[in-house]
Amino acid sequence: MRKLIAYSLCFVLTGCASLATQMKTQLDIHPMALQTELVNGISPNQFRQAEQADELILSEYTIVTTDRLYSRVYPLVLQLIEVSHNPTMTPVVRILEDESLNAFVTGGAFIYVNTGLIQESESDDILAGVLAHELAHLNAGHNPRSQRRSLWTNLAALVAGRVAQSDSAKEVINTVRALAEPAYSREHEREADVLGVIYAHRAGFNSSALASFFIKTAQYEKEMQLKAEQALKESYYAAQDICRRSGTTSEKCKKYSQAYTEKKQRYESMELARSPLFRSHPIDSERIELIHSLHAYLNNEGPIPQNPTAQKVLSVLDFLESDKPVLKEAIKLHNEGYLDQAERLYLDVLKTDPTQSQAAFNLGDLYANKGWIQAAIENYEYGLKYEDRSDIRIKIDELYKKLRSPSHNIR
Numbered sequence: 001m002r003k004l005i006a007y008s009l010c011f012v013l014t015g016c017a018s019l020a021t022q023m024k025t026q027l028d029i030h031p032m033a034l035q036t037e038l039v040n041g042i043s044p045n046q047f048r049q050a051e052q053a054d055e056l057i058l059s060e061y062t063i064v065t066t067d068r069l070y071s072r073v074y075p076l077v078l079q080l081i082e083v084s085h086n087p088t089m090t091p092v093v094r095i096l097e098d099e100s101l102n103a104f105v106t107g108g109a110f111i112y113v114n115t116g117l118i119q120e121s122e123s124d125d126i127l128a129g130v131l132a133h134e135l136a137h138l139n140a141g142h143n144p145r146s147q148r149r150s151l152w153t154n155l156a157a158l159v160a161g162r163v164a165q166s167d168s169a170k171e172v173i174n175t176v177r178a179l180a181e182p183a184y185s186r187e188h189e190r191e192a193d194v195l196g197v198i199y200a201h202r203a204g205f206n207s208s209a210l211a212s213f214f215i216k217t218a219q220y221e222k223e224m225q226l227k228a229e230q231a232l233k234e235s236y237y238a239a240q241d242i243c244r245r246s247g248t249t250s251e252k253c254k255k256y257s258q259a260y261t262e263k264k265q266r267y268e269s270m271e272l273a274r275s276p277l278f279r280s281h282p283i284d285s286e287r288i289e290l291i292h293s294l295h296a297y298l299n300n301e302g303p304i305p306q307n308p309t310a311q312k313v314l315s316v317l318d319f320l321e322s323d324k325p326v327l328k329e330a331i332k333l334h335n336e337g338y339l340d341q342a343e344r345l346y347l348d349v350l351k352t353d354p355t356q357s358q359a360a361f362n363l364g365d366l367y368a369n370k371g372w373i374q375a376a377i378e379n380y381e382y383g384l385k386y387e388d389r390s391d392i393r394i395k396i397d398e399l400y401k402k403l404r405s406p407s408h409n410i411r
């Protein structure tokens with residue numbers, strides 16, 4: 001089990017997407033998703049599933065209860081929750097006996113931290129940075145791509161004992177692995193980075209520590225890769241040597257060759273090596289840059305980050321923390337699918353205060369979803385007069401591209 005998850009980490013599961021893909025991701029995400037999730041918190045259904053997941057995780061891991069480790073982690077979690085968007089949450093924090101660097105959440109209020117991560121985090125700033133990032137995934141309601149409906153169905157069957165004994169052990173390992181290695185979309189990772197940095201900052205931690213952790217993790221993964229390559233090489237030469245001395249048909253030669261083949265297969269399936277995306281992107285410079293620029297901005301040492309996700313999250317938080325009842329009502333209706341009523345309220349907001357850029361941006365989203373591209377562009381451009389947002393400029397570029405595409409029906 002340990003090997004299976006040894007080199008996984010939710011943080012390293014994203015690579016550098018091309019600019020075109022990034023732009024597409026921006027548009028594919030429902031514009032209001034973050035807003036809604038931050039307000040709604042964890043659903044009872046998510047919590048039930050997380051309880052089942054917890055049962056399975058407990059069957060695979062040894063839980064560490066030593067005061068020294070627990071008393072380091074738990075207060076950090078509480079400090080972060082207090083400044084988060086779900087301050088009344090009462091989380092279950094589990095420390096898992098595992099030397100790999102990992103921390104993950106399961107969708108309910110369950111937070112898991114490996115002993116390896118605690119030991120490797122030289123300062124509480126680093127540990128708080130990782131925990132804040134995980135808490136952000138929880139609060140923002142991010143569903144990992146690796147945890148589709150089938151996983152939860154499997155999980156329920158396993159917990160209820162409805163899986164044949166012979167398949168059970170393998171199923172448990174696969175399911176726990178999917179839980180401990182959640183693969184979030186690139187955009188959700190960015191959101192969690194931004195929100196996590198903000199939580200860590202608000203709780204009084206050095207919010208740039210997360211960047212140091214990324215760099216450290218990258219080095220760790222690289223060392224693991226080198227070790228695995230070395231072991232593979234040694235196994236190859238050992239097999240060659242044995243076969244030369246005892247003959248290629250000897251039992252010994254067969255045994256050593258078999259061992260080498262197995263090692264190679266494991267290496268190739270990435271169980272011994274770094275996570276696939278990290279292999280091709282040793283250090284994700286975009287993420288590190290994002291954290292550094294946001295840290296500088298929050299400490300009044302730099303301008304607002306150019307990163308579109310950072311601007312989107314900051315504007316969502318601004319809105320959530322402001323007192324704008326009509327706009328809030330409009331967004332609620334928008335989220336619930338009452339588009340005509342939402343549209344009317346957005347227009348009301350703009351009539352009362354023409355500088356309410358958020359209303360114009362949301363109106364743009366609403367028209368874009370309806371396919372009214374010209375109207376969407378006009379509203380986005382109107383909002384930009386009062387608030388410069390790079391995420392909105394990306395949306396406009398995408399819409400112009402759509403307008404120019406031959407398949408588009410102009411409305």
Ligand SMILES: [Zn+2]
Pocket residue numbers: 010011133137184189192
């Ligand atoms: Zn993450």
